[in-house]
Amino acid sequence: MNVGICKLKIYIPGSQSLKDKRNILKSLMARLQKQFNISIAEVDDHDVWRIATIGIACVANHSYRVDEVIAEIINVINRDYPNLEIIEKETEFYS
Numbered sequence: 621m622n623v624g625i626c627k628l629k630i631y632i633p634g635s636q637s638l639k640d641k642r643n644i645l646k647s648l649m650a651r652l653q654k655q656f657n658i659s660i661a662e663v664d665d666h667d668v669w670r671i672a673t674i675g676i677a678c679v680a681n682h683s684y685r686v687d688e689v690i691a692e693i694i695n696v697i698n699r700d701y702p703n704l705e706i707i708e709k710e711t712e713f714y715s
Contacts, residue, residue, distance in 0.1 A: 622680055622682060622685070622714070624713050628706055629707050632644055641672060648701060652693055659677040661674065676690065690711060
C-alpha cells in the first residue's frame, strides 16, 4: 500500500468574503474528490478570505500511481481554475 499526502496553499484573488471562499472551495473539493476518489479537506487558514490550505490524501497499490494522481490534481487546478493560484505545495509519500 502506498499513500501520498499533499498540502496545497491556494491564493483566491476573486474572494471578497469567507462565504465566497467557501463556495469556491466546496465546488473545487467536491469535483476533485469525485474525479479522483481522494480524501480532501481544508486544513488551515480557515479565517483568511483569499488564502486556502487544502490537504489531499491518495492511496494506491503502486507509488507511481499515487504520484500520477497528485500531479493530475495539480494540473486540473491550474487548467480548469485559472482564477486560483497554487502558491505553496508540500508532498509526502509513504510505502
